[in-house]
Amino acid sequence: MTKDTHYTGWGRALRAKGPVARPEKLRHLAELPPTPAFGMRRSYGDAPLNSGGAMVDMSGFDRFLAFDPETGCLTVEAGARIGDVATAFVPQGWIPAVMPGTGFATVGGCIAQDVHGKNHHHVGSFGAHVTEIVLLQNGVELTATPGTALFQATVGGLGQTGVILRATLRLKRCDGNLMLVTERRARNWEEHLAFLDASEASYTVGWIDATATGPAMGRGIVEEGEIGKGLVKERKRTAKVPLDAPHFALSSPVVRAFNQAYYHRVPAHGRTIARPMADFFFPLDKIHDWNRLYGRRGFHQFQCVVPLSSARALRAMMERISTSGLASPLAVLKRMGAGRAGYLSFPMEGYTLAIDFPNRAAARDLIRTLEIETAEAGGRLYFAKDALAEGARIRTMYPELNLWQEEVARADPTGAYQTDLVRRLNLRSA
Amino acid sequence: MQNWIVLGATSGMARPFLRRLAIDGARLMLAGRDMEELETLAKDCKLRGAAEVEVIAFNIRDTAAFPALIDKLAATQGVLNLACFVGTMPEQSAIDADPMLIDEVVTDNFTGPAKFLSLLAPVMEARGEGVIVGVGSVAGDRGRVGNYVYGAAKAGFATYLSGLRNRLGRKGVHVMTVKPGPVETRMTEGMKLPFMAKPEQVAEDIMGGIERRANVLYTARIWYFIMMVIRAIPEPIFKKMSI
Numbered sequence: 001m002t003k004d005t006h007y008t009g010w011g012r013a014l015r016a017k018g019p020v021a022r023p024e025k026l027r028h029l030a031e032l033p034p035t036p037a038f039g040m041r042r043s044y045g046d047a048p049l050n051s052g053g054a055m056v057d058m059s060g061f062d063r064f065l066a067f068d069p070e071t072g073c074l075t076v077e078a079g080a081r082i083g084d085v086a087t088a089f090v091p092q093g094w095i096p097a098v099m100p101g102t103g104f105a106t107v108g109g110c111i112a113q114d115v116h117g118k119n120h121h122h123v124g125s126f127g128a129h130v131t132e133i134v135l136l137q138n139g140v141e142l143t144a145t146p147g148t149a150l151f152q153a154t155v156g157g158l159g160q161t162g163v164i165l166r167a168t169l170r171l172k173r174c175d176g177n178l179m180l181v182t183e184r185r186a187r188n189w190e191e192h193l194a195f196l197d198a199s200e201a202s203y204t205v206g207w208i209d210a211t212a213t214g215p216a217m218g219r220g221i222v223e224e225g226e227i228g229k230g231l232v233k234e235r236k237r238t239a240k241v242p243l244d245a246p247h248f249a250l251s252s253p254v255v256r257a258f259n260q261a262y263y264h265r266v267p268a269h270g271r272t273i274a275r276p277m278a279d280f281f282f283p284l285d286k287i288h289d290w291n292r293l294y295g296r297r298g299f300h301q302f303q304c305v306v307p308l309s310s311a312r313a314l315r316a317m318m319e320r321i322s323t324s325g326l327a328s329p330l331a332v333l334k335r336m337g338a339g340r341a342g343y344l345s346f347p348m349e350g351y352t353l354a355i356d357f358p359n360r361a362a363a364r365d366l367i368r369t370l371e372i373e374t375a376e377a378g379g380r381l382y383f384a385k386d387a388l389a390e391g392a393r394i395r396t397m398y399p400e401l402n403l404w405q406e407e408v409a410r411a412d413p414t415g416a417y418q419t420d421l422v423r424r425l426n427l428r429s430a
Numbered sequence: 431m432q433n434w435i436v437l438g439a440t441s442g443m444a445r446p447f448l449r450r451l452a453i454d455g456a457r458l459m460l461a462g463r464d465m466e467e468l469e470t471l472a473k474d475c476k477l478r479g480a481a482e483v484e485v486i487a488f489n490i491r492d493t494a495a496f497p498a499l500i501d502k503l504a505a506t507q508g509v510l511n512l513a514c515f516v517g518t519m520p521e522q523s524a525i526d527a528d529p530m531l532i533d534e535v536v537t538d539n540f541t542g543p544a545k546f547l548s549l550l551a552p553v554m555e556a557r558g559e560g561v562i563v564g565v566g567s568v569a570g571d572r573g574r575v576g577n578y579v580y581g582a583a584k585a586g587f588a589t590y591l592s593g594l595r596n597r598l599g600r601k602g603v604h605v606m607t608v609k610p611g612p613v614e615t616r617m618t619e620g621m622k623l624p625f626m627a628k629p630e631q632v633a634e635d636i637m638g639g640i641e642r643r644a645n646v647l648y649t650a651r652i653w654y655f656i657m658m659v660i661r662a663i664p665e666p667i668f669k670k671m672s673i
Binding site for chain 2: 003005021022023024025026028060063064065066067088
């Protein structure tokens with residue numbers, strides 16, 4: 001095979017070294033032994049890593065294969081970017097039913113992590129809109145359809161049932177090409193949750209100022225979006241972070257000042273504006289390689305979901321984060337619905353909190369504490385983000401783990417598709 | 431209507447370029463060896479907005495089949511454009527072990543495309559419009575120890591394109607030479623190379639080059655400056671370097 005490469009997930013805190021194959025044709029892929037796959041490596045931790053073993057880069061398989069304008073069913077190769085699907089089909093009146101926070105995520109990755117979007121409370125997770133998945137399992141192509149154990153083990157299944165080759169997505173009708181976004185200031189934690197609870201918009205998300213303390217703790221901006229029609233200025237050329245930033249770039253005073261400005265950007269009485277779709281769904285994609293802002297050591301994202309009844313526990317966690325002085329400007333609070341499509345899917349009905357931290361010892365300690373508190377609150381951590389959790393703790397958060405394990409044992413008896421994440425958390429053994 | 435015939439359409443570098451053309455609603459003819467891959471690619475281009483997509487079995491070593499394709503192209507309605515992404519790059523060590531491989535390298539990277547373009551030239555002259563994009567390589571700018579047979583073939587192609595530009599430019603047909611540095615495709619899989627470009631960036635640069643009628647286009651742009659320096663190194667020094 002090929003020579004060793006150093007590579008990382010999006011967080012760049014965990015690294016791997018090993019051969020990475022970059023096939024462009026199916027027969028190149030078929031020539032390889034069973035090997036785990038990654039797409040655009042937008043998972044933060046070690047889900048797309050395989051130290052010591054090999055990896056297949058599926059981003060070359062990004063072609064659209066078939067579209068039925070009657071049903072909106074689109075078949076694409078696994079490496080197709082979800083943002084590209086939107087770009088091509090929104091003008092035709094169709095949009096992916098679920099889109100994660102980056103348009104660079106591949107369809108294969110969206111399935112393997114069963115990702116969710118800003119509309120999770122209405123439409124459920126990504127897998128709920130997948131009608132067929134074609135897998136390459138130990139050299140054999142096979143099809144998984146909803147309702148089967150193989151499908152449920154593949155959706156959110158971290159690639160352990162084989163390499164996802166292609167999938168059929170049921171797109172949603174969309175009547176418009178831009179977003180009408182209503183932004184409101186939430187002055188504190190209680191108001192923030194109340195806004196999220198009361199929101200009836202199609203798309204809802206809260207940005208949270210993770211540096212605000214005292215009476216302003218938990219303040220933020222709640223964005224509600226509806227697809228609309230009209231003219232809006234196209235997004236400008238994208239920027240790029242050319243170098244690893246120095247460590248002080250996201251130090252506490254800088255973040256505090258940024259958050260202050262970001263909060264006051266929205267008038268106190270709120271506002272409604274039209275925005276290009278990409279700006280609403282993929283706000284950070286404008287800045288290529290923004291993960292380099294965190295410098296060479298990389299960063300971690302902590303994301304948990306806790307049941308509605310544990311709102312108080314989540315408040316205590318937020319309090320801990322706010323007073324730590326470690327958080328970055330990237331912090332998101334969302335209300336989730338119950339929809340999940342796989343045995344290891346992340347969503348549960350409740351509140352989900354996602355916050356980035358520079359990779360430092362103090363931040364790692366804080367994240368470990370938050371993980372314990374998540375477990376105590378009956379919540380769950382997200383495999384797409386996790387880089388630090390303990391296997392024993394995270395396994396208890398996934399009650400259907402044993403069903404997943406049974407199916408995976410059938411699909412991959414030799415463990416050929418294991419990744420660093422699967423080994424670190426010991427997910428495949430009882 | 432803009433028509434584009436793309437030789438070597440299944441190459442990793444051609445794909446994002448094809449998509450740009452598809453989004454612009456062009457009529458595409460995809461030429462290559464692997465029919466199955468071409469069919470898949472055709473579906474992709476169609477779904478991304480191409481007005482029409484046709485696949486054509488094409489092998490740069492099969493010159494006997496060239497005239498039939500040239501006749502077909504001559505009959506195309508609308509503006510005819512061509513992009514040639516054909517090329518192969520065996521390891522220099524493989525060529526050192528079996529110098530007979532040089533024939534293939536020169537055929538695939540230079541004489542094959544040159545023969546096809548020379549057959550097409552009168553057709554383009556008669557049409558008096560259109561663009562020809564020939565993909566060479568920065569490897570053609572100087573003979574380096576690690577890659578000099580491939581480099582020699584690409585240098586030959588670049589010189590040929592320069593002459594063709596001189597010839598066709600008088601008749602309103604623009605010829606652009608593209609010199610990519612290393613690009614992340616299967617050709618460079620597992621290689622650690624400086625200033626690697628993504629095929630998407632190369633496609634964007636090519637589109638920009640077409641628009642402003644660039645003659646020679648380095649992509650990524652930094653390679654223009656790098657190669658300027660490398661070309662300027664005196665031979666007595668260069669021969670001792672391994673870059």
